Amino acid sequence: DTAVSQTPKYLVTQMGNDKSIKCEQNLGHDTMYWYKQDSKKFLKIMFSYNNKELIINETVPNRFSPKSPDKAHLNLHINSLELGDSAVYFCASSQDRGRGYGYTFGSGTRLTVV
Amino acid sequence: GENVEQHPSTLSVQEGDSAVIKCTYSDSASNYFPWYKQELGKRPQLIIDIRSNVGEKKDQRIAVTLNKTAKHFSLHITETQPEDSAVYFCAASPLNAGGTSYGKLTFGQGTILTVHP
Numbered sequence: 001d002t003a004v005s006q007t008p009k010y011l012v013t014q015m016g017n018d019k020s021i022k023c024e025q026n027l028g029h030d031t032m033y034w035y036k037q038d039s040k041k042f043l044k045i046m047f048s049y050n051n052k053e054l055i056i057n058e059t060v061p062n063r064f065s066p067k068s069p070d071k072a073h074l075n076l077h078i079n080s081l082e083l084g085d086s087a088v089y090f091c092a093s094s095q096d097r098g099r100g101y102g103y104t105f106g107s108g109t110r111l112t113v114v
Numbered sequence: 115g116e117n118v119e120q121h122p123s124t125l126s127v128q129e130g131d132s133a134v135i136k137c138t139y140s141d142s143a144s145n146y147f148p149w150y151k152q153e154l155g156k157r158p159q160l161i162i163d164i165r166s167n168v169g170e171k172k173d174q175r176i177a178v179t180l181n182k183t184a185k186h187f188s189l190h191i192t193e194t195q196p197e198d199s200a201v202y203f204c205a206a207s208p209l210n211a212g213g214t215s216y217g218k219l220t221f222g223q224g225t226i227l228t229v230h231p
Binding site: 031040041042043044045048056090094103104105106107108 | 156217220223
């Protein structure tokens, strides 16, 4: 069983389109995250949800909107995609919201905007 | 906010040699420091972590040291093997004013480790 699963794995789309990435974890963790990894491999947090509540929002354009229907799911919707949005997006979850212990990443979604 | 600096950005060693990667952090309230290994096209995976009440931790060929006074921590890999080749990331978990971080990890820039057979 995959602990943190993301779909799709690859996403190629044109500028201006709207797309969604889905994430599900079966670890029973309370906290889920979205990270962006750019072409230089730098990993930067975008959002964090704890038990469906948004707790971290790191200066991300409002074209990005996370949604957490329940604590096992955290989806990312992106409107009006731009070339600069091309990156690998990783979902993650952790078992201890205070410290991030037990952080587990999904396999990533490689988004290419053309 | 927290800032984590990682050096070197690339490291090339011969099989069997040791490799050391160093990180510094800025927020003295950070107290959890994990290391992740990311192979090409794969997800980052936790390889070892250390908490601020411990100065050193070892797991087989991998060890991590922490100096809270100097605000730096290091990853040591001994007897390197070609399969150790990957990108390695350090991270720190800072605290906000309320005393929790909600698990936010601030990552270093990564080190590309290449182990030559």
